[in-house]
């Protein structure tokens with residue numbers, strides 16, 4: 297038997313119907329469309345407003361679309377992994393809830409948390425599972441309901457985030473020169489003070505005090521995070537290009553995590569890549585954390601061609617960061 301490669305054979309996605317515009321945010325906090333567009337590049341974001349619905353709802357919608365599009369028999373799925381920072385519950389895992397709703401009979405499910413880097417870390421883990429020869433079909437879902445931890449009284453963070461989910465089917469193939477090639481991933485470990493949620497975990501469980509002091513919201517020191525994001529993503533892309541002897545001309549697409557258009561432009565400049573090779577949809581979705589990369593794939597799938605050299609890169613709380621090299625395996629939105 298030849299070497300087993302792990303290839304994406306389809307993409308599904310979901311964003312909630314409700315659109316939160318810059319105009320509406322300007323009525324909630326002291327901000328403006330002009331500030332948000334020039335400093336961050338976001339026009340609108342989708343928000344899951346229905347009570348009682350969480351991340352698993354969006355993950356399930358994305359996975360359902362994926363199963364329908366690919367025509368995969370759900371009974372042949374070996375594993376389902378959800379990467380999220382906003383699970384439905386502390387436990388059980390969001391993946392177990394999604395698996396139950398989808399009715400997968402022969403699969404196991406777990407969550408993997410790596411903040412905004414979740415999708416590229418999880419894709420790498422799932423690819424290793426497939427390359428080992430033990431598993432053939434894995435659904436990887438990046439999903440986040442960021443509105444559940446954003447303080448809509450804090451103008452410095454509430455304009456940044458949105459909700460959504462993207463899913464890919466990863467399958468085993470013996471075809472050569474396709475799929476996940478390799479990656480350069482690192483965790484800095486010094487990011488805690490700059491990006492975190494103070495309460496709700498085991499260090500500071502929920503209490504009247506934590507609620508009264510508004511400690512259940514995302515805290516970010518934007519300027520520091522910005523600096524680290526540009527340096528790390530830029531260097532990670534350069535490293536992965538070096539590992540694979542890729543020149544700027546060899547790269548067809550860079551699909552970055554999308555937190556701020558200025559970060560993406562600065563990363564691109566650092567690496568020397570033109571912006572027309574970079575897939576960006578932050579204007580419509582905002583930062584959906586683990587969902588930004590699969591949602592970009594969802595939007596861009598129709599433009600991808602078999603053999604395209606794709607680089608994914610991301611940066612997030614922790615600080616977690618990395619880049620991976622992927623060779624696209626099919627033409628356009630048609631699956632297989």
Ligand code: ACO
Pocket residue numbers: 326327328331332335336411412451452453455491517518519520521522525555556559583585611612613
């Ligand atoms: N509207 C108007 N003014 C604002 C707003 C707003 N929404 N937010 C901040 N300001 C003001 C500030 O109060 C400040 O005013 P001052 O100069 O009078 O003090 C001024 O704008 C500049 O503030 P900065 O924080 O320096 O603004 P900056 O240009 O750095 O943009 C931002 C802030 C968008 C947060 C940027 O720093 C950023 O994108 N950081 C990185 C985000 C990121 O990559 N996160 C990682 C992934 S997220 C995850 O892992 C969950």
